[in-house]
Amino acid sequence: MKQALNRKVYVVGYDVATPLGNDFASTWRRAVNGEAGFRRVTRCQTTSRSNVVGEIPDWNPQSFDFIDRKEAYNWNADFVFLTMVVCKRALENARLEMDDRTGPRTACLMGSALNGCDALRIAFENYTRRGPLKVSPYLLPNLCANLPAGKAGMLLGFTGPIFSPQGACASGNHAIAIGARMIRDGDCDFVIAGGAETCLIPEIIQGFANMWATIKVEPGDRAYDDPTQASRPFSIDRRGFVLSEGGGAVVLAADEMVAALNLTPKAEVLGIGWTSDAHHFTLPHKATIVRAIAQAIEDAGLLPRDIEYVNAHGTSTLKGDLVEAESLREVFGERLSKIPVSSNKSQLGHTLGAAGAIEAALGIEAMQQGIVLPTVNHVPDPAFADIDVVPNQPRRHAHEFFLSNNFGFGGTNCCIVFRGV
Numbered sequence: 273m274k275q276a277l278n279r280k281v282y283v284v285g286y287d288v289a290t291p292l293g294n295d296f297a298s299t300w301r302r303a304v305n306g307e308a309g310f311r312r313v314t315r316c317q318t319t320s321r322s323n324v325v326g327e328i329p330d331w332n333p334q335s336f337d338f339i340d341r342k343e344a345y346n347w348n349a350d351f352v353f354l355t356m357v358v359c360k361r362a363l364e365n366a367r368l369e370m371d372d373r374t375g376p377r378t379a380c381l382m383g384s385a386l387n388g389c390d391a392l393r394i395a396f397e398n399y400t401r402r403g404p405l406k407v408s409p410y411l412l413p414n415l416c417a418n419l420p421a422g423k424a425g426m427l428l429g430f431t432g433p434i435f436s437p438q439g440a441c442a443s444g445n446h447a448i449a450i451g452a453r454m455i456r457d458g459d460c461d462f463v464i465a466g467g468a469e470t471c472l473i474p475e476i477i478q479g480f481a482n483m484w485a486t487i488k489v490e491p492g493d494r495a496y497d498d499p500t501q502a503s504r505p506f507s508i509d510r511r512g513f514v515l516s517e518g519g520g521a522v523v524l525a526a527d528e529m530v531a532a533l534n535l536t537p538k539a540e541v542l543g544i545g546w547t548s549d550a551h552h553f554t555l556p557h558k559a560t561i562v563r564a565i566a567q568a569i570e571d572a573g574l575l576p577r578d579i580e581y582v583n584a585h586g587t588s589t590l591k592g593d594l595v596e597a598e599s600l601r602e603v604f605g606e607r608l609s610k611i612p613v614s615s616n617k618s619q620l621g622h623t624l625g626a627a628g629a630i631e632a633a634l635g636i637e638a639m640q641q642g643i644v645l646p647t648v649n650h651v652p653d654p655a656f657a658d659i660d661v662v663p664n665q666p667r668r669h670a671h672e673f674f675l676s677n678n679f680g681f682g683g684t685n686c687c688i689v690f691r692g693v
Contacts, residue, residue, distance in 0.1 A: 285366025326516025383443025444628025543572025586615025
């Protein structure tokens with residue numbers, strides 16, 4: 273193997289579609305207003321009590337000129353079009369054009385926890401109700417995890433490596449981390465990295481409810497009359513996460529390409545830490561989370577005292593929030609009380625494989641603007657009295673380094689340190 277180039281890696285663009293808005297601008301506008309994007313599900317019918325979800329508002333793939341009725345019929349796994357859209361807009365945000373020079377040197381890594389589960393559901397219904405010949409010949413491509421990146425390449429013209437990091441709820445961070453390593457080593461010059469999740473079907477909603485992962489909104493709960501209060505990380509009455517759809521893509525570029533193409537760096541991917549728990553398929557494990565956080569900080573060439581903000585995984589589960597807090601205490605010690613720690617999932621819910629990319633984009637934008645986004649719906653819990661969770665409203669906070677945490681089912685952890693530029 274050739275020697276690694278050890279290049280610096282910069283974020284030069286991004287885009288998202290979230291329960292707060294179907295693009296980055298609308299998501300950001302509502303995020304800084306301290307809003308949350310939850311409502312009772314309209315994508316499907318369900319009898320589940322976990323019926324408060326995060327849906328992308330005003331999302332209509334056929335409104336894009338590159339998606340016609342035939343395309344929409346054949347590609348019925350919605351994460352395909354969601355990936356194409358956020359990748360296209362992220363490149364536009366980066367002002368990076370695909371041509372004979374850049375296209376072959378651009379990779380696309382888009383993760384997803386559940387992939388084309390919506391397409392599989394349609395196939396099951398067609399098989400049982402209309403017969404085996406009514407199963408779409410497009411079914412298997414709709415289920416392929418790398419297919420959304422492949423479709424994005426067909427649309428946009430890049431021909432570097434495409435694949436889907438499968439790290440469950442940490443997939444977005446894994447995509448950024450792997451992409452950064454590929455650029456650092458010289459395998460490519462640019463990477464579109466992120467994730468897309470379109471998981472709002474009855475079986476998935478009910479499955480999460482049956483494992484007591486998502487909140488069951490019942491009479492007496494403060495979210496019963498106001499669904500926007502359903503996700504409340506680090507609050508005393510947190511009762512599970514809000515399942516959400518969403519997509520996010522960040523564009524990474526090698527340092528010399530930033531200069532050569534006059535791109536605008538927004539942040540540097542400075543450090544990466546990743547571990548696995550070997551502990552439990554859903555419950556987080558403090559020792560290996562601590563190691564992932566510490567590795568990210570060490571890889572960045574920093575000390576814990578240098579981290580000035582933590583973008584928490586913060587799902588709003590009883591055990592998850594507690595273990596993350598305990599892990600942060602072990603890494604940062606008494607200084608933790610002086611570090612803002614907030615959770616975007618209080619506003620977006622849990623977008624599973626897309627969460628890392630969405631949270632990276634929001635965290636970088638906030639760092640550029642000298643603020644931190646809040647943990648909304650917060651009611652203090654004595655268990656977190658020593659942690660500044662930035663309750664309910666954004667705050668002015670100039671910072672250069674922040675840590676982004678993502679943990680996933682199967683015991684997979686990926687943490688990234690970003691530096692402002």
